[in-house]
Amino acid sequence: MLRLILKRLGLMIVMLLGLAVITFTIANVAPGDPARLAAGPDASQEMVEQVRAERGFDKPVPVRFFIYLGQLARGDLGTSVYTGREVARDIAQFLPATLELVLFSITIAVVFGIPLGVLAAVWQNKAGDHGIRLLAVSGAALPMFWLGLMLQWYLALELDLFPLGGRLGVFDDVPPKITGMITIDALLDGDPGTAFTALWHMVLPALALSLPALAAIIRVNRAEMLEVLGRDYVTNARAQGIGPFRIIAAYALKNAILPTLAMIGLRFGWMLGGTVLVEGVFDFPGVGLYAAKAAVSSDFEPIMAVTLILGAAFMVTNLLIDLAYALLDPRVRNQI
Amino acid sequence: MTDSSTPTLEIRDFSLVFDTFDGTYHAIDKVNLTLRPGEAMGLVGETGCGKSVLTRAAFGLVPTPPARITSGSVTLEGRELLGLSDRALRGVRGKDVAMIFQDPMTYLNPVFRIGTQLVDAIRAQSGGKASKAEARALALEMLDKVHLPNPERQFRSYPHELSGGMRQRVLIAMALAAKPKLLIADEPTTALDVTIQAQILDLMAELVEDMGLTMIMISHDLGVVAQVCSRVAVMYAGKIVEDAPIRQIFDAPSHPYTQGLLAALPHPFKPVDKLASIPGSLPDLLNPPEGCRFAARCAKAHAACAAPVDFRTVGPGHEVACTLYDLAETKELAHEH
Numbered sequence: 001m002l003r004l005i006l007k008r009l010g011l012m013i014v015m016l017l018g019l020a021v022i023t024f025t026i027a028n029v030a031p032g033d034p035a036r037l038a039a040g041p042d043a044s045q046e047m048v049e050q051v052r053a054e055r056g057f058d059k060p061v062p063v064r065f066f067i068y069l070g071q072l073a074r075g076d077l078g079t080s081v082y083t084g085r086e087v088a089r090d091i092a093q094f095l096p097a098t099l100e101l102v103l104f105s106i107t108i109a110v111v112f113g114i115p116l117g118v119l120a121a122v123w124q125n126k127a128g129d130h131g132i133r134l135l136a137v138s139g140a141a142l143p144m145f146w147l148g149l150m151l152q153w154y155l156a157l158e159l160d161l162f163p164l165g166g167r168l169g170v171f172d173d174v175p176p177k178i179t180g181m182i183t184i185d186a187l188l189d190g191d192p193g194t195a196f197t198a199l200w201h202m203v204l205p206a207l208a209l210s211l212p213a214l215a216a217i218i219r220v221n222r223a224e225m226l227e228v229l230g231r232d233y234v235t236n237a238r239a240q241g242i243g244p245f246r247i248i249a250a251y252a253l254k255n256a257i258l259p260t261l262a263m264i265g266l267r268f269g270w271m272l273g274g275t276v277l278v279e280g281v282f283d284f285p286g287v288g289l290y291a292a293k294a295a296v297s298s299d300f301e302p303i304m305a306v307t308l309i310l311g312a313a314f315m316v317t318n319l320l321i322d323l324a325y326a327l328l329d330p331r332v333r334n335q336i
Numbered sequence: 337m338t339d340s341s342t343p344t345l346e347i348r349d350f351s352l353v354f355d356t357f358d359g360t361y362h363a364i365d366k367v368n369l370t371l372r373p374g375e376a377m378g379l380v381g382e383t384g385c386g387k388s389v390l391t392r393a394a395f396g397l398v399p400t401p402p403a404r405i406t407s408g409s410v411t412l413e414g415r416e417l418l419g420l421s422d423r424a425l426r427g428v429r430g431k432d433v434a435m436i437f438q439d440p441m442t443y444l445n446p447v448f449r450i451g452t453q454l455v456d457a458i459r460a461q462s463g464g465k466a467s468k469a470e471a472r473a474l475a476l477e478m479l480d481k482v483h484l485p486n487p488e489r490q491f492r493s494y495p496h497e498l499s500g501g502m503r504q505r506v507l508i509a510m511a512l513a514a515k516p517k518l519l520i521a522d523e524p525t526t527a528l529d530v531t532i533q534a535q536i537l538d539l540m541a542e543l544v545e546d547m548g549l550t551m552i553m554i555s556h557d558l559g560v561v562a563q564v565c566s567r568v569a570v571m572y573a574g575k576i577v578e579d580a581p582i583r584q585i586f587d588a589p590s591h592p593y594t595q596g597l598l599a600a601l602p603h604p605f606k607p608v609d610k611l612a613s614i615p616g617s618l619p620d621l622l623n624p625p626e627g628c629r630f631a632a633r634c635a636k637a638h639a640a641c642a643a644p645v646d647f648r649t650v651g652p653g654h655e656v657a658c659t660l661y662d663l664a665e666t667k668e669l670a671h672e673h
Contacts, residue, residue, distance in 0.1 A: 232442040238397060239437075240457035240510065241430025244422075254447045329447055330494040 001326070005319070012315045016308060023307045024068065028061050032298040038081035055081075068304070078301035080294070087305045090290060095309065096180025097167060098279070098286030102271050104199070105206040109213035110264060114257070116214075117221025122248060124226060132218060139215025144274050148208035148281035155204060162204050165283035172197055205282040209274050213267035220263045224256035231255075258329055265321035269314040342414050344550040345371040345518055350408030352386075352393050355401055359622045364390050364574045365629075366407070371518070376544050376551040378561030378582070380597070381571035384618065387554045390571075391520045394418075395433050396425040413517060430461040434511035438523040440503035444495035451475060451491035454510055461514035478509035482539060501532035505539070512543060519551040525560060537563045558585070558597065567653070570594050573618050573629040579647075580654040590656040592634045628659070636660060 035052035036043075043051075052058050056067060071078060077087040120132040156164045167182055168174060175185040175194055183202075186195035228234065229252050237251050275288030283289070287306050294302035326333045347369040354361040364386045371377055379387045392398050394410045394417065410417045412432060417425065429435075437443045445453060454475035459466050466474070472491075479487035482505040495503060504524060511519060521540065525533040541564050544551055555561050561568055561582070568585045570578040570593065578591040589595045596614040616633035619625055625632070631641040640659040648661040 232437065232439065233445040235397065236435075236437060236443040236507070237445070237453075237457075238426075239395075239429055239435040240460050241426045241428075242456055242460040243426065246456065246460075251445050251448070255445070331446060331496050334496075 001323075004326075005323075008319050008322070012312070012319070015315060016312060019311045020069070020072075020304070020308060021065070023304055024065050025061075027300045027303055028064075030298065034081055034298070034300055037298060072308075077305040080299050080302050082294070082297045082299040087301050090302065091287065091305055091309060092180070094285060094287045094290045097182075097284065098272075098275050098288055099313075100181035100183060101202055101205060101209065101279070101284060101286060102268070102275065104202050105210040105271055106213065106264070106268055108206055109210040109217055109267065113214045113217030114221055114253075114260065117218045117260070118225055118248065118253060118256075120218065120222040121225030121229065129222075132222075136215040136218040136222075139211040140219075142211065144208050144212065145277040145281050147211060148205065148278050151204045151207055152281065163201050165201075165205075165281075167201055167285060168194070168198055169201075202284075205278050205284055208281070209271055209278050212274075213264075213271060216263055216267055217260060221256060221260045224259050225252060228252045228256045254328060258325060261321050261324055261328075265318045268317045272310045272313060343370045343411075344373050344375070344413060345369070345552075346409075346411045347390075347394060348409045348411075350390070350394070350410065351406045352389065352398075353404050353406055355404060356622075362574060362621050362624045363403075364393070365624065367571075367574075367576055369569060369576070369579075371550055371552065373550055374548050375567060376549070376553065376565045378558075378565035378568040379552055379554045379571060380556060380558055380561055380568060382556055382618075385571045386574040387571050388522055391435075391522065391552060391554060395429055395435075395520075396420070396422065397429070397435075426460075427463060430457065430516075431463065431514045432517045433520065434514065434516035434518070435520045435522065436504070436507050436511045436524050439527040440500050440507055441495075441527065443507055444503055446495055448494075449491070450493050450495065450498070450506055454478070454491070454506070454513070457510045458513045474513055475509070478513045479506070481512075481543075482506075482509045484509070499532075500528050501535060504528065504532075504536055508536075508539065508543070512547065512549075515547065517550060519549050521551060521553045523555055524553070526555070526557075533560070540564050558601065562586070570597070573624070574621060575629055575657070577630065577658070578654075578656045580651070580656075584651055584654045588651065588654075590650050590654070590661065591630075591658050592636050592660075593630045628657070 033048075035048050035055070035057045038055065039048045039051045056064060059067070068078070075088070077091065079086055080090070116132050116135070120129045120136075123129040123132075151162075152164055156162050163169065172194060175182060175189040175191055178185050178188055182198035183195045186192070186198060225248075229248075234247060234252055237247050242251070275284075275286055276292050277288070278284070279286045279288035280292055287309070291303060291306040293299075294306070347367060350364060350367045351362075352364040354363055367390060369377075369379075379391070381387050389398060389403075393403060393405065396417075405418060408418070412428065417428060420428070444450070451472070455468060455471040458471040458474055459468070462471070476487050476491060479490060484490055484502060484505045490498065490502070490506070495506075498506065508524075524540065525536050528536060537560065540551075540553075543549060544564060551564075553561055553565055558568070566582055568578075568580060568582055569576050570585070570591065572593050578585070578589070578594045580590075585594060586598070589598050593614070596612075599612045600614065602611055614633055619629050619632060625642070626644060627640075627642040628634070628637070628645050631637040634641070638659070645657045645659055646663065647655045647657050648663055649655050650661050
């Protein structure tokens with residue numbers, strides 16, 4: 001088990017390197033002059049050239065890539081040419097918000113998706129199944145940003161049930177920063193009221209972000225449950241007189257959940273990418289919004305940093321999923 | 337309440353159809369079977385003849401729809417089972433009627449330990465009355481009884497860590513833990529190697545004797561049935577065509593289909609160029625013939641075969657549904673008994 005984890009972590013470094021090469025190349029062939037951007041629109045040509053030399057923008061791309069890697073190895077994510085702020089500090093500020101939102105969203109998708117998938121399978125072709133499948137098809141078909149806008153319009157503006165955006169209201173006190181996730185920090189601070197307010201602010205963006213994942217989880221879990229419920233070991237369990245609840249919730253689900261887990265890992269990655277859209281709609285100050293702003297202004301180092309960090313988060317999630325696989329399936333456990 | 341004259345299992349006039357997209361598929365037609373306490377009966381017939389469906393549907397293990405029971409009754413020690421609720425049938429399955437199946441590779445859940453599955457089954461069989469500790473003790477006792485080496489260790493194993501023969505022993509232990517009134521063994525050795533087959537058959541013969549089991553053994557192999565059973569019912573296309581003591585089937589097979597089955601068994605010492613087979617194929621059960629379902633493939637078929645055929649008694653405990661035998665003779669024989 002430990003060997004597997006070490007092997008996978010080693011592989012992750014290689015994959016991150018690959019991701020860095022691709023992102024670096026794309027960012028550098030894109031039009032725009034980083035030196036001009038750093039120096040500002042009013043700077044003279046000499047000042048631009050001076051900035052170019054200072055920051056090494058005059059060196060060839062491969063050389064700059066290795067300089068960038070050296071910088072990364074020292075834990076330095078660089079500086080935004082646009083704001084002049086250290087990227088690492090920006091990320092430390094914005095990443096917890098995104099993680100909080102994505103974790104909340106994936107929790108919604110899993111907590112509702114798996115039972116709904118099971119129920120749809122148990123009620124196959126009955127009214128309940130049709131209702132759940134309608135939800136699943138809608139979730140797969142509606143674009144996230146459009147859904148976000150509709151939720152905002154109806155639930156926030158028309159019905160005034162939820163705030164329009166942001167992490168907290170203007171007059172709410174932000175709890176002292178420990179993890180950067182406001183709900184957790186507020187609870188640690190002994191302030192459940194603020195934790196609830198923060199959670200309330202996340203409901204609409206999390207709904208928009210989780211619906212596609214929810215839809216995918218329902219579909220995969222329903223199909224797997226249908227397949228597993230027809231297997232011989234389910235017949236045998238029934239022949240032994242074991243009750244339907246134990247058969248569905250344990251004997252069948254523990255088998256059906258394995259492919260669903262793989263889907264959850266995949267969807268987690270999509271969600272991380274989806275924050276770029278959803279955080280924009282809800283003005284939610286996370287890395288998605290940060291990356292979107294940096295992309296608009298061709299601000300290269302923040303884009304690199306966000307890509308690498310979201311990539312790493314995706315890889316860690318999939319490692320965790322694989323470990324969960326081994327935990328649930330003894331046949332997988334024996335292979336590692 | 338039950339005396340020796342009450343059959344353990346009595347199936348009367350049992351018919352079952354499947355409603356399919358193409359029409360009504362008459363899978364089982366007016367089947368009668370009686371099993372007395374302590375009797376081990378073989379139910380033989382080729383794949384698709386309805387032998388598994390019959391024994392599963394009688395205990396509520398065939399989903400309805402698409403299946404539909406159109407007539408008949410199934411009584412277990414005098415108690416009618418058809419029409420019972422799911423919950424009541426669940427109380428019967430496992431506890432009163434146990435089943436073991438064809439492929440031990442697929443009938444154990446791959447992601448639960450052997451012990452967990454045994455304990456679950458035993459507790460379900462007891463109607464939830466057995467404690468975990470009691471169930472565990474009984475599970476280990478049963479694993480020992482089916483001669484599984486090192487039961488304590490196997491108890492903690494997962495199915496994939498056991499061989500096919502060992503898994504079948506586990507399934508037999510699971511089925512017999514509740515000392516069921518009736519055991520249904522659905523081709524229990526078909527998926528096993530020949531040497532393992534012999535071991536499992538020996539074990540089953542031993543358990544039938546030790547525990548005084550009443551058993552139906554489903555098989556397409558008359559040789560396998562002969563090792564364990566005292567009686568055989570031969571099924572063809574959803575109907576029973578012959579029902580006889582095992583010796584009678586080998587010495588005096590009466591139905592042309594039974595004769596064909598026996599002729600198809602290769603002789604161990606006489607080399608043959610070509611194995612015997614029965615020409616033709618199964619009748620279309622969407623539109624089954626009114627009379628004998630074997631008539632179309634039967635060399636001895638004649639006009640009378642087109643009408644429904646009743647059973648005739650051709651020997652002690654030996655009945656056959658074939659027009660080649662005289663109904664009058666039946667009455668005489670029946671009189672002699």
